[in-house]
Amino acid sequence: MKALPLLALATFISLASPASGQSDTAHHRAVYNAINEAEAAMQKVTASHKDEPTEFALTGFLQNGEVKKIVAICGDDGSGPVEYYLENEQPLFVYSTWFKTTESGKRGAKVEERLYFKDGEIFKWLTTEKPAPVFHGEDYQSMTESLTQNCKAFVAALKKGKAGTKGKAAAAKVVEGTFTGIEEGDYFHWNMTSKSGEELSFFLLKTNDAIDKVVENPQAYVGKKCRVTWKKSTENMPEAGGKMEIDSVVSVEWIGGKK
Numbered sequence: 001m002k003a004l005p006l007l008a009l010a011t012f013i014s015l016a017s018p019a020s021g022q023s024d025t026a027h028h029r030a031v032y033n034a035i036n037e038a039e040a041a042m043q044k045v046t047a048s049h050k051d052e053p054t055e056f057a058l059t060g061f062l063q064n065g066e067v068k069k070i071v072a073i074c075g076d077d078g079s080g081p082v083e084y085y086l087e088n089e090q091p092l093f094v095y096s097t098w099f100k101t102t103e104s105g106k107r108g109a110k111v112e113e114r115l116y117f118k119d120g121e122i123f124k125w126l127t128t129e130k131p132a133p134v135f136h137g138e139d140y141q142s143m144t145e146s147l148t149q150n151c152k153a154f155v156a157a158l159k160k161g162k163a164g165t166k167g168k169a170a171a172a173k174v175v176e177g178t179f180t181g182i183e184e185g186d187y188f189h190w191n192m193t194s195k196s197g198e199e200l201s202f203f204l205l206k207t208n209d210a211i212d213k214v215v216e217n218p219q220a221y222v223g224k225k226c227r228v229t230w231k232k233s234t235e236n237m238p239e240a241g242g243k244m245e246i247d248s249v250v251s252v253e254w255i256g257g258k259k
Contacts, residue, residue, distance in 0.1 A: 025124060028093045028116050032085050035061070035068050042068065046236065047161030049153050056150075057236035060158035067155045073236065080110075081205065084151055091117050091151045100129070107184065110215065115147065122147075172231045172250050175200065179226045182218040190214075190249050192226060202230050203248040211252055225255035 022029070042061040049056045054074060061069040070084040080097035094115040100108035116124040122144045125135075175194055183189040188204040190211075204211065214221050229250040236243050 025116050028085075031087060032093055035085055038063065039069065043163055045158050045161040045163050047154075047157040048236075049157040051153070056154070058154055058158055058161070059236075060154070060161065062158075067158055070151070070154050070158065072150070072154060084147075084154070086151070086155075089151075089155050090120065091147055093117065094147055110212070112212075115143070117144075120144070120148070172229050174227060174229050176225070176227045176255065179214075179218075179221050179224050181222055182215055188215055190228065190252070192228065201247075202228065203246050205235070205248045208251075211249070214252075227253040227255055229253075 039061050042063050045060040045062060047058045047060070049058060057073045059071040060067050067089050068086055070086070072082045072084065073080075074082075080099075082094065082096040084091055085093040085095075094113075094117075096113045096115075098111050098113075100111060102108040111127060111129045113128075114124075114126040115122050122140050125140065125143070127133075175192075177192045177194040177200065180191045180193055180199075182204075183191055183201065188207075190202045190204055192200050192202075194200055204215070207215065229252075230247055231250055232245060232247050234243055234245050235248075
């Protein structure tokens with residue numbers, strides 16, 4: 001089956017009906033946390049996968065030769081990275097982001113998607129898109145097939161990819177200063193002024209709930225003191241023409257209390 005770019009996938013996205021608590025995804029959360037905690041010690045591998053006309057830039061994290069996590073960036077749409085968390089090299093949890101387009105053609109609200117697999121099928125599908133799209137069983141089937149086929153192709157590509165050095169994660173640095181805003185372009189940037197008065201800008205490649213709140217309403221945080229942990233790394237940036245060295249945010253803390 002042909003791998004679909006994320007904007008095409010987004011047309012199928014829908015909100016799963018409410019489940020009783022989060023017990024049905026407890027295993028998924030445990031695996032997600034375990035993979036992210038062990039990521040720094042895993043083997044990092046980069047590769048690409050092309051399925052005309054779409055090309056994916058891939059970063060994989062391997063443990064004892066087994067692919068545990070894949071970060072895929074599609075170079076021909078406006079979506080964010082898609083993160084695959086694997087169990088036995090099969091998708092267990094997939095997290096993705098994309099942006100709605102306003103009537104004027106500009107980038108609109110960020111939409112987050114969380115898809116949970118069990119026995120090879122998506123059983124829970126959450127989206128922050130509003131209004132929530134109408135969905136049907138065939139949508140679940142189509143998305144399951146697309147993500148499963150993508151994952152299989154990505155794993156194969158990464159097994160032949162360029163390996164980095166295990167346990168050689170880039171050393172993180174910390175800077176304190178004043179938040180000045182979020183810059184929007186092909187990627188979001190966290191802008192701030194350091195204590196010494198230097199204007200700084202960091203890529204936001206990976207976010208969390210706290211950072212997402214700032215991205216959604218940056219003006220509410222302008223002028224607040226922050227402590228940013230960041231790292232320098234070489235990343236594949238399709239919108240910028242290929243690999244480049246960048247400074248990206250690892251985490252953010254508000255000094256004197258969070259807003």
